Amino acid sequence: MTSEQTQWISWAIESVKGPKKEKTSGLLGFVFLSWLCGSIKNERFVLNRTEQYGLQLVAYLACYGTKRVRAKELSKATGVPLTYLSKILSRLRKRGIVSAEKGWGGGFKLAEEVLCSPIIVVLDALGKGLPTTPSFCLFGWSKCSSKNPCPLHPEWEKLSAHINKVYRETTIQALGDRLRKKITVR
Secondary structure, eight states, X not given: OOHHHHHHHHHXXXXXXXXXXXXXXXXXXXXXXXXXXXXXXXXXXSXXXXXXXXXXXXXXXXXXXXXXXXXXXXXXXHOOOHHHHHHHHHHHHHTTSEEEEOSTTOEEEEOGGGTTSBTHHHHHHHSOOOOSSOSSOTXXXXXXXXXXXXXXXXXXXXXXXXXXXXXXXXXXXHHHHHHHTTSOOO
């Protein structure tokens, strides 16, 4: 286990057992520990590898605005394997999120109209979309819902709603702007 993983686990444990200044912090710690222990295997707000890579690629392209970026440069900058990158960009191209041009001066760039779009557009293009409600019960009840809520259900719904809100309100441009502060754009 790395020191970074140890720090995350320590944070999660402290947020669960520590003073409850914010209910969400304790719940986030609980969710993180549950996920770490394998009890949140299929919850949809935990992004799959393709979705993570897609967000990285789109954010990187957003840093370059209208300039085209070659696939090899994207792969090197993001760490996404070239063959995997090609498949992801192909799916994004089919959905009109990126455009591609072959040959000298070619490469990939974001469609201009996409910059103001929320990141959910990328996630929808690459994954199964997001649920409107949590898909399982943290408390372990087989029939947990708004009509038959477990003791944790209201907090779980708030957390799920907040994560979905982030996906719907964070724009691709904002993602690119945040990344631009951390990298050198050529």
